[in-house]
Amino acid sequence: MITFQDVSKTYAEGAPPALRGVSLSVNAGEVFGVIGASGAGKSTLIRLINGLEAPSAGHVIVDGDDVAALGVEGLRALRRRVGMIFQHFNLLSGKTVAQNVAFPLKLAGRPAAEVRARTAELLERVGLTVHADKYPAQLSGGQKQRVGIARALATNPKVLLCDEATSALDPETTEQILDLISGLNRELGLTIVLITHEMDVVRRVCDRVAVLDAGCVVEEGAVEEVFLHPTSDTARRFVREAEGDVSAAPGVGGRVVRLTFKGEATYKPVLGEVARATGVDYSILGGRIHRLRETPYGQLTLALTGGDVAAAIAQFQASGVRVDELSGETAQ
Numbered sequence: 001m002i003t004f005q006d007v008s009k010t011y012a013e014g015a016p017p018a019l020r021g022v023s024l025s026v027n028a029g030e031v032f033g034v035i036g037a038s039g040a041g042k043s044t045l046i047r048l049i050n051g052l053e054a055p056s057a058g059h060v061i062v063d064g065d066d067v068a069a070l071g072v073e074g075l076r077a078l079r080r081r082v083g084m085i086f087q088h089f090n091l092l093s094g095k096t097v098a099q100n101v102a103f104p105l106k107l108a109g110r111p112a113a114e115v116r117a118r119t120a121e122l123l124e125r126v127g128l129t130v131h132a133d134k135y136p137a138q139l140s141g142g143q144k145q146r147v148g149i150a151r152a153l154a155t156n157p158k159v160l161l162c163d164e165a166t167s168a169l170d171p172e173t174t175e176q177i178l179d180l181i182s183g184l185n186r187e188l189g190l191t192i193v194l195i196t197h198e199m200d201v202v203r204r205v206c207d208r209v210a211v212l213d214a215g216c217v218v219e220e221g222a223v224e225e226v227f228l229h230p231t232s233d234t235a236r237r238f239v240r241e242a243e244g245d246v247s248a249a250p251g252v253g254g255r256v257v258r259l260t261f262k263g264e265a266t267y268k269p270v271l272g273e274v275a276r277a278t279g280v281d282y283s284i285l286g287g288r289i290h291r292l293r294e295t296p297y298g299q300l301t302l303a304l305t306g307g308d309v310a311a312a313i314a315q316f317q318a319s320g321v322r323v324d325e326l327s328g329e330t331a332q
Helices: 042-049 072-081 097-107 112-125 141-153 171-188 199-205 223-228 233-239 263-267 270-278 309-318
Strands: 002-009 019-026 031-035 057-062 082-085 159-163 191-196 208-213 216-222 255-262 281-292 295-305 322-327
Touching (some): 002 042, 019 042, 019 216, 042 057, 042 159, 042 191, 072 082, 097 141, 159 171, 171 191, 191 199, 255 263, 255 309, 270 281, 270 309
Parallel strands (some): 031 208
Antiparallel strands (some): 002 057
16 A cells, blocks of 8 residues: 655755655555654654655655655545544644534535535544534543544545554543554554554554664564564664563572463463473563453563473473573573
């Protein structure tokens, strides 16, 4: 659905590029995350998709069209196929909820009856029917974002761009908006590109993710792999566990390993079975049990001492548990 071919973007002569040689593809019907720190180039990348910015070099292909080669009418047609929701909602304060949702349809010259019917349908979908006549100032942040989502869907787009769509929301509202976005992906088959600086957002809704740093893609792949086994320093920084570098924790002895469980293995009593079979003692230094979209996973960082540690590691692996050694020696 979307392809970046060696894309670079520079805003001013002599300034460092906002994007440098970016090549990536977004498949039809998937939720693709782009994560990076402030200034990494995320917003520039997403604005290239709907032609709000033009590349300095390379090509951006959306649904078969080279975006930079489109004229005025071609861009208008593209933007009807590519909806966008924003971090700070971008609603028209002088218009009601219903009028905000109807606005793209009126711009497109749709008949009044069609505008009314489509607006009502969208407000029902995002749960705002009872708020149709309110103004943005009368809404909560989550309700404003729902209006933004309904407006973005007005012209039946194939692609939905989400630019930090949950950054201004509290955790509970963030969960609700992410559930809504995930549902739209499933029910409508929308291709969604989601820009964020929060790895938890990627974990909750994305199929694949690209990690940006200083305008470059430093890692790309299935969320499961990037989240659980990051290979770049930037990705590791985003997914680093709260306990930090546990392998260097004072007083921790033995071999320090990180176990990764996925699917059904997450809830099996593997630790106890391995400890009894091999005589190994373990200290839990940190861990988490959560979900990647619908797949449960767990990660535990252990210090293994006593018994047959090599046999314990082999038994973990035979049980379908991934073992990554963080330290082969006693940590001081």
